[in-house]
Amino acid sequence: MLSRIAESLFWIGRYLERADDTARILDVELQVLVEDPMVDEEHSCRQLLKVMGVEELPSVVNRWTVLDLLAHNPDSYSSIASTVDAARENARGARETLSTDMWAAINTMWRGLPSARAMRSTDMFAWVRNRTAMIAGIADSTMTRDEGWQFFVLGRSIERVDMTARLLSTASLAGETQLAWPTTLRACGAYEAFIRAYRGVEADSLAAEFLLLDRWFPRSVVSALVEAEKALSTLEAGGQRSGFSDEGLRLLGRARTELEYRPLAEIVYDLPTEMERLQRSCAAASEAVTSRYFSLAESRVWSEGVTL
Amino acid sequence: MNETSLFDDYGPMVGFDEMYAGPVSGPAVRDEYGAIHEAFRSMGDDEIRVRADALASSYLDQGVTFGVAGEERPFPLDIVPRVIEAADWRHVDLGVQQRVKALEAFLADVYGPGELFNDGVVPRETVVTSPHYHRVVAGLEPANGVRVHVAGVDLIRDGEGNFRVLEDNVRVPSGVSYVMTNRRALSGALPEVFADHRIRPVQQYSRNLLAGLRAASPAGVSDPTVVVLTPGVYNSAYFEHTLLARTMGVELVEPRDLVCQGGRVLMRTTRGLEPVHVIYRRIDDDFIDPAQFRPDSMLGVPGLVTAARAGNVTIANAIGNGVADDKLLYTYVPDLIRYYLSEEPILRNVDTWRMGEAEQREEVLDRLDELVLKPVDGSGGKGIVIGPAASPAELDELRAKIHADPRAWIAQPVISLSTVPTLVEQGIRPRHVDLRPFAVNTGDDVHVLPGGLTRVALPEGELIVNSSRGGGSKDTWVLADPLVDPDPLDEVAIEEPEVSRRDKTRKDKPRSGVAQLQSQAQGAQTQTQGAQTQGAPTIDGQVV
Numbered sequence: 059m060l061s062r063i064a065e066s067l068f069w070i071g072r073y074l075e076r077a078d079d080t081a082r083i084l085d086v087e088l089q090v091l092v093e094d095p096m097v098d099e100e101h102s103c104r105q106l107l108k109v110m111g112v113e114e115l116p117s118v119v120n121r122w123t124v125l126d127l128l129a130h131n132p133d134s135y136s137s138i139a140s141t142v143d144a145a146r147e148n149a150r151g152a153r154e155t156l157s158t159d160m161w162a163a164i165n166t167m168w169r170g171l172p173s174a175r176a177m178r179s180t181d182m183f184a185w186v187r188n189r190t191a192m193i194a195g196i197a198d199s200t201m202t203r204d205e206g207w208q209f210f211v212l213g214r215s216i217e218r219v220d221m222t223a224r225l226l227s228t229a230s231l232a233g234e235t236q237l238a239w240p241t242t243l244r245a246c247g248a249y250e251a252f253i254r255a256y257r258g259v260e261a262d263s264l265a266a267e268f269l270l271l272d273r274w275f276p277r278s279v280v281s282a283l284v285e286a287e288k289a290l291s292t293l294e295a296g297g298q299r300s301g302f303s304d305e306g307l308r309l310l311g312r313a314r315t316e317l318e319y320r321p322l323a324e325i326v327y328d329l330p331t332e333m334e335r336l337q338r339s340c341a342a343a344s345e346a347v348t349s350r351y352f353s354l355a356e357s358r359v360w361s362e363g364v365t366l
Numbered sequence: 367m368n369e370t371s372l373f374d375d376y377g378p379m380v381g382f383d384e385m386y387a388g389p390v391s392g393p394a395v396r397d398e399y400g401a402i403h404e405a406f407r408s409m410g411d412d413e414i415r416v417r418a419d420a421l422a423s424s425y426l427d428q429g430v431t432f433g434v435a436g437e438e439r440p441f442p443l444d445i446v447p448r449v450i451e452a453a454d455w456r457h458v459d460l461g462v463q464q465r466v467k468a469l470e471a472f473l474a475d476v477y478g479p480g481e482l483f484n485d486g487v488v489p490r491e492t493v494v495t496s497p498h499y500h501r502v503v504a505g506l507e508p509a510n511g512v513r514v515h516v517a518g519v520d521l522i523r524d525g526e527g528n529f530r531v532l533e534d535n536v537r538v539p540s541g542v543s544y545v546m547t548n549r550r551a552l553s554g555a556l557p558e559v560f561a562d563h564r565i566r567p568v569q570q571y572s573r574n575l576l577a578g579l580r581a582a583s584p585a586g587v588s589d590p591t592v593v594v595l596t597p598g599v600y601n602s603a604y605f606e607h608t609l610l611a612r613t614m615g616v617e618l619v620e621p622r623d624l625v626c627q628g629g630r631v632l633m634r635t636t637r638g639l640e641p642v643h644v645i646y647r648r649i650d651d652d653f654i655d656p657a658q659f660r661p662d663s664m665l666g667v668p669g670l671v672t673a674a675r676a677g678n679v680t681i682a683n684a685i686g687n688g689v690a691d692d693k694l695l696y697t698y699v700p701d702l703i704r705y706y707l708s709e710e711p712i713l714r715n716v717d718t719w720r721m722g723e724a725e726q727r728e729e730v731l732d733r734l735d736e737l738v739l740k741p742v743d744g745s746g747g748k749g750i751v752i753g754p755a756a757s758p759a760e761l762d763e764l765r766a767k768i769h770a771d772p773r774a775w776i777a778q779p780v781i782s783l784s785t786v787p788t789l790v791e792q793g794i795r796p797r798h799v800d801l802r803p804f805a806v807n808t809g810d811d812v813h814v815l816p817g818g819l820t821r822v823a824l825p826e827g828e829l830i831v832n833s834s835r836g837g838g839s840k841d842t843w844v845l846a847d848p849l850v851d852p853d854p855l856d857e858v859a860i861e862e863p864e865v866s867r868r869d870k871t872r873k874d875k876p877r878s879g880v881a882q883l884q885s886q887a888q889g890a891q892t893q894t895q896g897a898q899t900q901g902a903p904t905i906d907g908q909v910v
Contacts, residue, residue, distance in 0.1 A: 060623050061634045150429075150599050154611040154618040158428070165429045205636060293636075351636045 059155075059205045065352040066152035067206045070164070071213025073145035074190050077138050079221035081186035082245040083110070083228060084128055088179060090237050091121055097232070105231045109224050109330075110136050129182070130175055138186055142171055157200035163193045208289045212347065215286035219313075220340040222246075222279050223333040226269060230262075230329040239265040246277045266326050270317060279336065283314040286343070293351070305346035313339040372411045372793045379796050381782030382527045384448065398451040398845060401562040406446070406794075418445040418789055421555045430547050433602035441605075442838035443548050445555060448786045448799060448820045449563075452847030455816060458521065458529055458803060461713030463812040464703060466517045466805050469536055469690045471706035473513045477504050477686060487705045488698045492722075495773060496695065497743050498537075498688025500651060502658050506675055506684075510582050510809035513684035515646070516575065517805045518542075518818075521713070523784035530781075531713050532800065533696055536687045538648050541819040542571055542804045543606035544839050546613070552841040564846040566816035571804065572613035574813045578806040579614075579644045582680045590643035592616045593633065595624070597649050597665045607648050621649070626669025629676040644680045645670075651685050693742040693776050694720060721768050721775040730777040731768065734761050737777045739768070754780060786840065788822055798823045799840065817842035 087106050091099055103119045112127055112134070132139045146168035153161050167189040174185045194214075201207050225242060232238035239262050243249040252268045272278045290307045313336060317325065325332050379386065385403065388394030395403045406414060421443060431438040450458070475482050476493055483490040493499055518539025520532040549568050553560050576592065583590035596607035598620050611618035623633050624642065632639035649666070652659050657668040673679045689695060697718045700711045719726040719737075730737060734753050741749040751764050768775050785796035803818030820840040 059636050060617055060619060061636055062620065062623055063617075064636045147599075150604075153429075153608040154594075158612075162428050166427045169426060 061352050063152045063155050064205060064209045065348070066148040067155070068209040068213035068347065068352070070145050070148045070152070070156075071210040071215075072217040073141050073148065074164075074193055075214045075217035076221060077141045077145065077186055078190035079218065079225065080110075080128055080136070080138050080141065081183035083221070083225050084125070085180065085183045086225070086228065086238070086241045086245045087124065088121060089241050090232060094237050102232060106228055109227045109231065112136055125179060129179070139171060139175070142168055142186075155206055157196070159196050159200045160193065163189075163196045167193065205293060208293050209351075212286055212289040212293075215282045215289065216310075216340050216344055218277065218282040219279050219286065220337050222269060222277060222282065223336040223340075226266060226279075227330045227333045230266070230326075238262075242269070248275055248277060251275055263322065263326050266329060267322050270325065271322070280314060280317060283310055283317075286310050287314070290347070304350065306343045306350065309339055309343040309346060313343075372414060372789070373407065373787070374793065376787065376794060377796060379785060381525045382523055382784040383796055384523070384527075384784050384786045384799075398449045402447065402449065402559055405556070405559045405562070414445065414789065417555045421445055421551055424551055424554070425547075428547070429605065430544070430551075431605050433600065433604060441544055442824070443544075443551060444788045444822060444838055444840045445552070446787050446789060446794065446840065447552060447556075447559075447843050448801075448840045449843045449845065450817065451845050454529070455844045456847075457712065458801075459814045459816075461529070461531075461711070462517070462519050462803050462805050462814045464707065464709060464712050465519055465531065465534065465699065466514055466536075466807055466812045468699065468703040468706050469517070469534060470512065470514050470807065472702050473536075473684070473687060473690055474511065475706075476689060477506065477513075482702075482705065485705070487701055488695070492694060492698075492773075493689055496689045496692045498651065498686070498692055500659075500686040500689075502671060503675075503684065503686040508582065508684055509584050509677070509680050512578075512582055512682075512807050512809045513687055514690075514807055515578050515582060515682035515684075516542075517807070518802045519713075519805070521801045521803065522716075522781060523801075524716075524781055527784065529713055529801075530716050531696075531699070532716060533693060534691045534699070535802070536690050537683060538650065539802070539804065540603040540606055540648070541802055541821075542815070543603075543609040545804070545815065545817060545819050545842070546571060546609065548839060548841040563843060564848070565843045566846050568815055568817055571806075571815050572610065574806045574808075574815070575610065575646070576614045576616070578808045578813075579646055579680075579682055581808045581810075582682055583643050584677050584680055587643045591641060592644040592646065593619045593642050595619055595621070595645050595647040595649060595667075597621070597653070601648070603648060610646070621665055621667045624667045624670075626667060626673050629669075629673050629678055631667070631670065631673045631679045642679060644682060646682050651688060654681075654685065688743075693740055694722065694773065697776065716778050716781060719777040721772040721777065726777075727768070727772055731765060734765060736780065738780055739764055739775055739777050741774055742776055743774070752780065783823075786820070786822065788824070788838075788840070790824065790826075795826070797826075798828065801842065816844035 083106070087102070090097055091102065099120055103121060103124045104115060106124060107115055107119065107127060110128060116123055126137075127134045128136055129138045131137045132143060134140060146164055149156060149161055149164045156164075170185075170189070174182050177185065197207075197210065201210070225245070229238045229242040240249065243252050243265055246269060248268065251272075252265060255268065255272065256264050268275065268278065270279045273280055273284075275281060287307060287310050290304060290310065294304050294307065317336075376386070385396060385399040386394050387396050409417075422440065425440050425443060429438075430441055432441040433439070472482070476499070480490070482488055483493075494501075514536045516536075516539060518535040518541065520535065521529045522532050524530055545568050579592045580590055583592075592614070593616055594607055594611040594614070596604060596618055598604070601607070607618055617623075617633065619633055619642075625632050625634065625639065627639075631642045631645065633642050647654060653663040653665040655668060655670040656663045656666040658671045659666070670679070670681065671685065674681050674685070696715065697720055700715055703709055703711045719730045721727045721730065730739075735756070737753045739751045739753065751760065753761070756764070783798040783800060786799050787794045788797035790797070799820050799822045801818050801820050803814055805812050805814045807813075820842045821837045822840055824838050
């Protein structure tokens with residue numbers, strides 16, 4: 059498979075997941091702001107923007123600036139609008155390798171974004187979640203399980219780890235509010251699963267544990283890490299007798315074992331810092347994948363190409 | 367509700383209308399349009415509009431677009447199909463084959479021995495002064511002798527309904543993807559109308575193209591890697607490039623995916639560099655190899671020409687073909703057909719004056735306001751001046767340009783392109799159309815795809831139908847000849863997957879319509895036999 063196409067599929071996976079997760083995160087944030095009068099809007103919004111990697115904050119920060127920067131503004135890299143745009147642009151460049159249905163689904167989402175943005179926020183977020191779920195479903199049932207698929211899944215899984223880590227940070231930074239964890243679980247579609255798994259016991263640390271470590275829940279960090287590792291080992295031809303020669307695989311495996319084999323109390327003690335570490339692992343893994351599989355696409359050496 | 371209102375006020379018709387043989391009021395619908403006309407009349411206005419809207423939005427969701435100035439625009443598809451009856455098509459099919467064969471011979475001669483110059487068929491100067499003549503490929507022998515792997519010959523119907531050649535496109539003719547998407551979309555929009563016709567299918571094009579490209583692979587390569595080379599997502603025909611790559615199952619590469627090393631072309635993959643053998647390029651000559659042509663081209667792959675010259679890669683279509691679609695050379699094509707094939711041209715040219723010849727020039731300069739003046743190396747309708755529509759100032763400017771560089775211009779009479787009913791805001795109205803059939807040359811045969819791209823000029827009276835001028839398109843139906851064509855549905859369904867072998871069977875196929883019908887009947891009895899005989903695509907061209 060062409061390096062450029064592999065890279066596009068990786069990023070289509072990442073961007074679609076990012077759109078989905080950003081919608082989920084915003085949903086939590088806005089609900090908490092609406093439902094809990096005790097929350098300091100300015101502080102909470104600043105925290106969120108920081109967690110989402112928005113570097114330059116405007117002088118006034120409130121729910122509307124958050125919505126602008128994370129949902130609507132096409133010039134803001136973290137916004138849903140620019141994420142969907144980027145997914146579609148990558149899909150356009152890899153169009154011949156996507157199934158027709160998948161291309162049409164991505165293109166339709168992109169075309170529908172302006173009218174979705176005119177909806178009420180919660181409706182827009184539901185729309186984004188539905189659309190990305192639909193694309194994921196179509197990808198799942200129409201894409202052949204070749205390298206392209208593995209890169210798509212790899213991108214999606216790494217992004218999911220990264221974004222779930224941000225979501226957990228947001229919840230823990232929300233502070234005193236009683237609503238943060240239940241709302242976070244709901245945003246992940248995990249509330250009922252969580253209640254069933256823990257038989258109705260609600261505690262913040264348990265919610266964090268569920269979203270971090272539950273092996274059965276597909277949006278948990280560990281599940282996503284396992285998925286990413288699976289995709290990478292499939293890409294790695296042959297397999298290794300000992301150790302891991304692939305840097306990406308090594309990084310992801312280490313991140314997963316650090317979560318799985320350390321006492322939970324240690325992780326949740328300073329969740330935001332732990333989650334930042336997790337995000338750094340994701341970034342490093344992504345870079346390792348890039349330099350191993352995609353770097354050929356980047357280099358463009360003119361003199362080398364001329365044969366005499 | 368008045369069921370006939372969309373067709374009311376159809377006209378005035380100028381020239382040849384393809385649906386109506388006479389005034390709309392009379393019972394003058396041509397035979398081949400009878401069922402369509404009836405279907406549209408009984409459908410009712412609202413239903414037609416609803417279906418047309420659904421058609422448009424399906425194109426938007428699928429992203430069937432054409433780039434204009436870097437912007438993606440939907441490629442409009444009209445809901446009224448254009449119909450070509452079997453006998454007319456036979457004529458076109460043979461004529462296009464003949465033309466492609468003559469142009470192949472011409473290119474081989476121009477970049478080879480140059481006998482036509484010695485025999486005085488075309489002045490040497492006419493050829494070598496063409497901006498598309500590339501000395502760099504002189505003497506380069508293509509693997510299977512083919513330079514024109516794909517041709518798109520633009521045709522129009524004149525006032526009498528005769529097909530005439532408007533121009534040849536043997537560089538990178540585009541538009542075939544819309545032939546395929548139009549068919550699929552329209553069959554969804556008008557299923558019941560399709561059921562009333564036997565329409566020859568078009569989806570086999572990709573397979574024919576792949577067969578043609580594989581046949582052109584360098585010597586000694588038994589299983590060639592074929593790629594489609596695109597300038598990238600901002601090219602106006604990017605949609606087409608993706609469709610062709612996808613339907614052929616080959617990689618769509620951008621120049622940055624390729625690298626030349628040691629006279630070979632390699633592509634960058636996740637597993638390292640892998641060799642490429644046949645490049646169906648959709649980049650113009652001037653940009654394809656910065657080491658040979660424009661050094662500033664960021665679109666090219668440096669070293670491509672060297673690799674082709676070393677015989678390690680085939681570039682399709684060949685570099686330098688543009689000299690054959692130079693509009694000045696066009697005026698010589700009938701002579702080329704007589705010279706190389708010893709045949710009379712089947713399809714006539716449009717009458718053309720060469721401005722490079724003093725006598726013809728004088729005549730034209732006197733009648734500038736009645737004629738159409740075209741720059742010989744223009745494409746996409748660029749630079750064309752339509753005399754009757756031009757202001758005196760524009761004509762003066764044109765006159766000066768012709769004096770400055772007479773070789774750069776040809777003149778043609780204003781031809782009233784035929785019209786086909788088309789759904790526009792006001793209702794169904796006559797709009798001018800042209801036709802671009804697509805031919806693939808495998809070296810053994812020239813396959814002409816039944817139909818082609820019908821472009822329609824949407825503004826009333828507009829004569830330039832190019833997509834870059836906001837033209838639309840029509841699905842083009844070639845009706846199967848019940849005596850000659852095998853069942854059109856079988857044609858696609860039973861083709862053998864092994865392309866090169868199928869091409870061999872094709873030569874053994876029965877030569878007459880009657881014989882083929884017999885073999886079909888026999889084929890129905892045993893499965894394997896049926897696959898072999900019916901698998902060969904129609905041979906209607908050879909029957910005549």
